[in-house]
Amino acid sequence: MRSEDFEFLADMLKRRSGLMLTKDKVYLLESRLTPLARNHGLESLEALVQKLRVSRSEALAVEVTEAMTTNESFFFRDNTPFDLFKKHVLPMVEKTNTTKRLRIWCAAASTGQEPYSLAMILKENWFKWKDWNIEIVGTDICTQVLEKAKKGHYSQFEVQRGLPIQMLIKYFTQDGDVWKLNDEIKSMVKYRPFNLLDSYSTLGSFDVIFCRNVLIYFDQKTKSDVLERMRRNLSDQGVLFLGAAETVLGITDAFKPVRGQRGLYVPSAGNVEQLMGF
Amino acid sequence: MKTCLVVDDSKVIRKVARRILEELSFNVEEAVDGQDALDVCNRMMPDVVLLDWNMPVMNGLEFLKKLRSMQGVEQPIVVFCTTENDMSHIRVAIEAGANEYIMKPFDREIIEAKFSQVGLM
Numbered sequence: 001m002r003s004e005d006f007e008f009l010a011d012m013l014k015r016r017s018g019l020m021l022t023k024d025k026v027y028l029l030e031s032r033l034t035p036l037a038r039n040h041g042l043e044s045l046e047a048l049v050q051k052l053r054v055s056r057s058e059a060l061a062v063e064v065t066e067a068m069t070t071n072e073s074f075f076f077r078d079n080t081p082f083d084l085f086k087k088h089v090l091p092m093v094e095k096t097n098t099t100k101r102l103r104i105w106c107a108a109a110s111t112g113q114e115p116y117s118l119a120m121i122l123k124e125n126w127f128k129w130k131d132w133n134i135e136i137v138g139t140d141i142c143t144q145v146l147e148k149a150k151k152g153h154y155s156q157f158e159v160q161r162g163l164p165i166q167m168l169i170k171y172f173t174q175d176g177d178v179w180k181l182n183d184e185i186k187s188m189v190k191y192r193p194f195n196l197l198d199s200y201s202t203l204g205s206f207d208v209i210f211c212r213n214v215l216i217y218f219d220q221k222t223k224s225d226v227l228e229r230m231r232r233n234l235s236d237q238g239v240l241f242l243g244a245a246e247t248v249l250g251i252t253d254a255f256k257p258v259r260g261q262r263g264l265y266v267p268s269a270g271n272v273e274q275l276m277g278f
Numbered sequence: 279m280k281t282c283l284v285v286d287d288s289k290v291i292r293k294v295a296r297r298i299l300e301e302l303s304f305n306v307e308e309a310v311d312g313q314d315a316l317d318v319c320n321r322m323m324p325d326v327v328l329l330d331w332n333m334p335v336m337n338g339l340e341f342l343k344k345l346r347s348m349q350g351v352e353q354p355i356v357v358f359c360t361t362e363n364d365m366s367h368i369r370v371a372i373e374a375g376a377n378e379y380i381m382k383p384f385d386r387e388i389i390e391a392k393f394s395q396v397g398l399m
Contacts, residue, residue, distance in 0.1 A: 079394060156363060156381050160388045164395050165372060165379045174365045 001026050005049040009033075009064070012052070016065045017141055018197050018222040032067045066142040071213060073110035074161035076117045081212065081241045081263055086121050088261075088276040089208060089239055094128060096237055096275055101133045103204065107196060107211040107230075109138030112149030112189065113158070114210055116181060119188040120167055137203070139194035146191045152181030197222070200229045207235050212263070213243035220251060227252040237272055240265040280398060281305045283324040285315040285341065286359070287333040291382075295328055295359070298386045302399065312336025316344060324354050326398055328389075329376075331360035331367070339374060346375040355396050359384060 009029060010021040021029070030045060037048035040060070052060055076082050093102055106115040115138040122129050140146050159168055159179045172179045194203075196214065209230055215223045230240060231254035240255055242248070244263050248255040255265040258273045266272035282304040284295045296306045307324060309315035311333040318324070327345070331338040342356055355377045360367070363381035371379055378392045393399050 074391075076395075157388075160381060160384075160391070162391045162395070165368060165376075169365065169368060169372065 001030065001045060005046055008049055008053065012061065013065060013068055014219075016061065016197075017069050017195065018218045018226070019065075019069055020217055020219045020222075021068075029068070032070075033064060036063060036067050066144055069141050069217075070145055071108065071110055073113040074158065075113045075163035075167075077114065077162055077212075078244060078263075079162075080244075081210070082117055082121060084261060084264055085118065085208070085241075088278070090121075090125075092237070092272075092276045093207060097207065100131060102129075102135070102208075103206045104134075104136045104208040105203065105206040105210070105233075106136065106138045107194075107209060108214045109140045109146070109149055109189075109191065110142075111145050111154075111158075112138060112152060112191075113154075113162075114138075114212070115149075115189040116152070116185055117162075118210075119185045120171055122188070123171070123185060134188065136189045137206075138189050138191045139203075140191075141193065141195045143193045146193060149189075150186075150191055152186045154179045154181070196226050200233045203233055205235055206233055207238050208241070209234055209238065210241045212241055213246070215242065215246045224251045228254050231255060231267060234267065236267055236270055237275065238267065239272060239276075279303060279305045280325040281307060281322075283307045283309060283315060283318055283327045283354075285309045285312065285327060285333070285338065286330040287311055288330075291330070295389075298389050299328075301386065302390060302393070312338060312341030312344075315341050319345060319348070319351075319354075323351055326355040326357060326393070326396075328357050328359050328380075331358060331362045331371075339370065342371070342374050342376060355398060357392055357396065 006023065006026060013019040013021060033045055033048060037045055042048050042051060104118055109115050115136045119136055122134060138149060156177060159172065171182050171185050211230065215226065218226065227248055234240060242263050242265060248257065248265055253268055256268045258264040258266055258278050261278060282299050284292050284306060286292050287310050292308050299306050307318055309318050313336040329338045329342065338358060356375065357378040357380060358371045358376050359380040359382060361382045368379050377396045380388055380392055
């Protein structure tokens with residue numbers, strides 16, 4: 001790939017999504033954008049870049065951004081955050097939240113497995129939550145993945161990666177090769193397209209934010225900006241989940257890690273970790 | 279090191295499963311059908327059984343029922359691994375005492391995910 005083409009794409013992706021591409025990620029551009037180029041009748045990645053430059057097509061730029069920002073997702077990914085959510089976060093919410101209103105934000109919902117995993121955890125103890133006003137909001141920059149999330153249709157391969165078999169039996173129906181999530185779980189999650197670089201003012205305040213494996217793609221300034229805005233949209237007794245390879249340390253003072261609980265962060269001011277029993 | 283008994287009449291599947299499981303640090307034993315698997319369990323009970331459904335001599339479901347009726351032994355975790363990929367078979371397997379269920383084809387990621395769910399990793 002020509003250096004000027006790489007620079008053009010890297011600059012465009014940074015402006016549109018915050019995605020930081022270094023030269024060692026050329027393979028990612030090639031693997032994700034070559035099929036897109038072919039779909040547009042273009043013979044190479046270079047031709048795609050040329051078309052972006054000349055046509056200045058917004059639709060094509062969006063397609064390229066979406067192709068590059070789509071991340072794989074699976075049910076109960078990494079287990080630990082979901083265990084912490086079930087065993088520590090929910091008991092704290094139940095004890096301390098007198099409004100009986102619980103708002104959860106999955107900031108990179110992708111094809112829906114993360115928000116639906118949370119919905120299933122809540123449904124497993126529904127007797128505790130049935131009188132609550134619970135809202136799970138799933139956002140993603142990519143509208144295509146959100147369409148799949150809304151449908152709640154998954155392949156055999158997707159339902160086997162992380163989903164306990166008991167939950168497959170309980171919450172899915174089978175239609176040939178497709179496993180369809182039941183309406184009772186689907187209706188617990190609302191999806192909307194959202195770019196983490198945009199204003200958060202329309203999102204409202206949350207009690208729990210899941211933003212896993214997103215910050216790793218951003219530069220330091222964008223990371224810090226996103227985390228500080230998330231703090232403003234998180235209640236004082238709220239919690240933030242980041243990916244296992246991500247941290248707030250050296251990036252922002254708005255959050256502190258919960259000691260020994262990888263990926264779990266709480267507002268720096270306050271004692272949320274104690275309320276969760278840590 | 280935990281021991282996994284791979285029960286499958288296909289030599290190729292046993293070989294693929296062995297490679298994945300050894301990479302995941304399991305000690306692997308093999309059996310070619312349900313009766314062979316019972317013989318292994320009588321000699322030495324594994325920590326987990328990766329179990330095919332359709333096999334000659336004794337099928338996986340029959341083996342599971344006999345295994346679960348064994349008294350005075352530490353029951354292993356049983357993970358079905360079969361081409362029977364419909365809900366009715368899954369329900370029957372779980373009711374008979376299977377802990378997890380893998381629909382073939384499988385890969386390392388699926389085995390790892392399923393084994394994690396049942397606390398083996």
